Amino acid sequence: MKNLTQTAAQNHILNSLGGDELERMLPDMELVTISKGEVLYNPDEKITHVYFPVKGMISVTSLTAEGQQVEIGTIGREGMAGLNVCMEADRTPHESMAQIAGAALKMKASALKDEFNKGGTVQKSLLRFMHAYLLLVSQTAVCNRLHPVDRRLARWLLMCRDRVQSNLLSVTQEFLAAMLGSNRPTVTGAALALKNEGFIKYTRGKVEILDANGLENYTCECYPIVKAEYDRLPKYIVNQICV
Incomplete structure (x- = not known):
């Protein structure tokens, strides 16, 4: 235990x-x-x-x-x-x-449902x-509808980095295409654009973020909107212990 x-x-x-x-x-x-x-x-x-x-x-x-x-x-x-x-x-x-x-x-x-229905911090x-x-x-729906694939790819990579706390991500271009609702040639072009900017490097099945700040400046506004809300989560949740 x-x-x-x-x-x-x-x-x-x-x-x-x-x-x-x-x-x-x-x-x-x-x-x-x-x-x-x-x-x-x-x-x-x-x-x-x-x-x-x-x-x-x-x-x-x-x-x-x-x-x-x-x-x-x-x-x-x-x-x-x-x-x-x-x-x-x-x-x-x-x-x-x-x-x-x-x-x-x-x-x-x-x-979990029983505990949730009791109220409290859970x-x-x-x-x-x-x-x-x-x-x-x-915000993902907005992004997929309105923003170009290279900006969406930058947002997706930053979101992954935030979740796993690592700059090295194990993903294939086929997988990226599916996640972004696009096709492989389009995602390949978007990844090449990010690589040429010096933001990432990639080999078969792996993407490494080299310049996270550069990616943040390059991506669309959807990433900072969502990140700001998620950044408030740990502080808010910890404060619930004292409520």
Whole structure:
């Protein structure tokens, strides 16, 4: 149990909880590794567990009838996958998969819902994260519709960096194209533009950010809008302990 408590501290929501709340939740949790590409939720399947990432990143994608896929949101150590259960929904039309391999604390959805309905810090922290996540989803829709691919790629790379706290990202151009709702030649051109600016370098299956400040200046306004909201999360959540 002590090891789980230490692991829970790596997730911002769990780290915000008081001792009694976390102690009630830990018996229903287990630490699981998540492989790159592993699907956590299939569209329209019942959500039986939620995931609190402690490492890596989860991508939420929308699939069309023609088989096209586009990313609508990402979840890392700041949040929880499976938010639907807190909104009286037990399934989602979207797919959630591990975009970057890592680990998470897996918890029964029914147990999380029971704890959420008690109110307290669990509910406050999850509601605050929901707000930030919904902002991310809506801003992603704006970005995908209005902004050029090179700016969108810069935003996506910065978001990944923020979630995994690393400048080295294991992603392929095929994967990037799917996440951005584009095609490989277009994404290849966008990546080349960022490389020529000295912002990144890439080899097969890996992208390294060389100049994060340059990327931030290059990307569209969507990144700072979302980042500002997410930057407020840790401070807000920690403050809930004293409420």
